[in-house]
Amino acid sequence: MKRLRNLIDKSYTALAACSFFILVLPLLHIIGSIIINGLKRFDLELITSPPKSLLSAGGGILHAIVGTAMVVFVAMIISLPIGFLTGIYLAEFARGKLAQIIRALITTIAGIPSIIVGVFAYTIIVVVYGFSVLAGGFALGFISIPYVVRSTEEALKAVPIEIKEAGFSLGIPRWKVILFIDVGYAKSRIIAGFLLALARVIGETAPLIVTILGGINIPSGLFSPANAIPLVIYQYALSPFKAWHDIAWSAALLLLIIALVMNLGVRYYLKIKAIYY
Amino acid sequence: MFGIKIETKDLSVWYKDKQILKEIFLSIPEKQITAIMGPSGCGKTTLLKALNRLLDIHEGYKVSGEVLLDGNNVYDPKVNPMEIRARIGMVFQKPSPFPHLSIYDNVVVGLKLRGITDKKYLDDVVKEVLNKVGLWDEVKDRLESSAAKLSGGQQQRLCIARALALNPEVLLLDEPTSALDPISAAKIESLLLDLKKEYTIIIVTHNIQQAARISDYAAFLYMGQLIEFGKTQEIFTNPKNELTEKYVEGRM
Ligand SMILES: Nc1ncnc2c1ncn2[C@@H]1O[C@H](COP(=O)(O)OP(=O)(O)O)[C@@H](O)[C@H]1O
Ligand SMILES: [Mg+2]
Numbered sequence: 001m002k003r004l005r006n007l008i009d010k011s012y013t014a015l016a017a018c019s020f021f022i023l024v025l026p027l028l029h030i031i032g033s034i035i036i037n038g039l040k041r042f043d044l045e046l047i048t049s050p051p052k053s054l055l056s057a058g059g060g061i062l063h064a065i066v067g068t069a070m071v072v073f074v075a076m077i078i079s080l081p082i083g084f085l086t087g088i089y090l091a092e093f094a095r096g097k098l099a100q101i102i103r104a105l106i107t108t109i110a111g112i113p114s115i116i117v118g119v120f121a122y123t124i125i126v127v128v129y130g131f132s133v134l135a136g137g138f139a140l141g142f143i144s145i146p147y148v149v150r151s152t153e154e155a156l157k158a159v160p161i162e163i164k165e166a167g168f169s170l171g172i173p174r175w176k177v178i179l180f181i182d183v184g185y186a187k188s189r190i191i192a193g194f195l196l197a198l199a200r201v202i203g204e205t206a207p208l209i210v211t212i213l214g215g216i217n218i219p220s221g222l223f224s225p226a227n228a229i230p231l232v233i234y235q236y237a238l239s240p241f242k243a244w245h246d247i248a249w250s251a252a253l254l255l256l257i258i259a260l261v262m263n264l265g266v267r268y269y270l271k272i273k274a275i276y277y
Numbered sequence: 278m279f280g281i282k283i284e285t286k287d288l289s290v291w292y293k294d295k296q297i298l299k300e301i302f303l304s305i306p307e308k309q310i311t312a313i314m315g316p317s318g319c320g321k322t323t324l325l326k327a328l329n330r331l332l333d334i335h336e337g338y339k340v341s342g343e344v345l346l347d348g349n350n351v352y353d354p355k356v357n358p359m360e361i362r363a364r365i366g367m368v369f370q371k372p373s374p375f376p377h378l379s380i381y382d383n384v385v386v387g388l389k390l391r392g393i394t395d396k397k398y399l400d401d402v403v404k405e406v407l408n409k410v411g412l413w414d415e416v417k418d419r420l421e422s423s424a425a426k427l428s429g430g431q432q433q434r435l436c437i438a439r440a441l442a443l444n445p446e447v448l449l450l451d452e453p454t455s456a457l458d459p460i461s462a463a464k465i466e467s468l469l470l471d472l473k474k475e476y477t478i479i480i481v482t483h484n485i486q487q488a489a490r491i492s493d494y495a496a497f498l499y500m501g502q503l504i505e506f507g508k509t510q511e512i513f514t515n516p517k518n519e520l521t522e523k524y525v526e527g528r529m
Contacts, residue, residue: 162373166436168334170387170443171363180390184377 038253067226074137087152118207131213151193312492366440430461
């Protein structure tokens, strides 16, 4: 009996270890390939110059870096206020039917495949203004709304009841308690949520294909077409040129580093903030 | 005899279907310390929050009866609960300074959010109330640092200062020393004895000795009912009710 239990114990441990490796090995493989292949063209030119021309090998991805920055900026302008206010509403006011509807809506948005959001942006923005930073920003903004809503809501719900009561006991109106006491208290977690939402959409590719078009120019404004780091990876990886493959790998490495820095940065930020709470 | 600052008349509170306070008649004398004693869960905190209408911010409570502040019912529909909360300050069991604000801002946040921005006035208030709670000399060089870095006892005194900054008439304290070490607790007790010259103080405590040391009047609450109320000395030396006697003798 005991031996059987031992055996079950051991095989269970072995199984767990196996599934861990099945999970981790491909991840290590991906990260390893990105680092090894990405280092070849991971130079200053990559981040300081746009492509030389449509068909020649040299140059970098400055156009895509600027494009990503602009698209993500527009996305955040759209999703931060909407997501933040919705998060406040759900955490502080939500009762009854309307709250249920909003919650269901947010869950639904979170479940929409990003390409569909891209097509949606295409039909309402690209059709009118053409392929543009605005269209891409709209798509990514839309996609990031649920993340902002949830992180804001969770951060506010974590505010201790004593803090809220202490706020109210100063004889100030509810909206001021929420905005200056609750949000103030929760602000580092809310900001962390914003950054993670941003990190989440920075690598989105599919919705950008149908909204910003790509190309080799540095976007000049809200209504000009643009490229983006993930889109460059996609386009260059599909090209027949070795030199472009190398740039795609390097762009992937850059994206990986950005995501890593943001995630670790948020963790570190929360850790130093946590000392006081 | 002293004037009556707060009077409850037939005050009952329900949470959902459960009656937490049962027909409380209580007269709190002005500029005295009144202690509210009773075992855990008997309704002490609820009683305090009923006085400054803090129960209103939560769902599920129902209040009936009257709470008279200077003779006017605070539950009158014409009354703005925010004004009541400004006139009746409150300090909580767990020291709860706002950790995202500086020491300075913790003191004046109530004033600032009530629209007072005169820097000179705010500076004066900070100095005055921090002096009152005996914190000024300890923190005057780091007013801009986070309130979360203070010790527990300092935090609780800061919370008292935060309440005093609004210049209230009444100060409610809900077991303000139960989370503190004996030395910090003693500091707060002597502080309260100072403050009663200017404020009407109601302190909830389940520390019987504390009630005996600092209060002038004492109320004994048991399962939502006011069992006995009177001069502290009377309550302790000559209780009229058997339950009160058992409680103050520590036999409960
Ligand atoms: N929000 C609430 N939810 C559930 N029960 C509550 C709530 N508020 C008060 N009560 C109940 O009311 C009674 C009195 O609570 P409280 O006033 O906190 O007592 P005390 O401060 O004397 O310990 C307790 O039995 C408690 O369970
Ligand atoms: Mg209590």
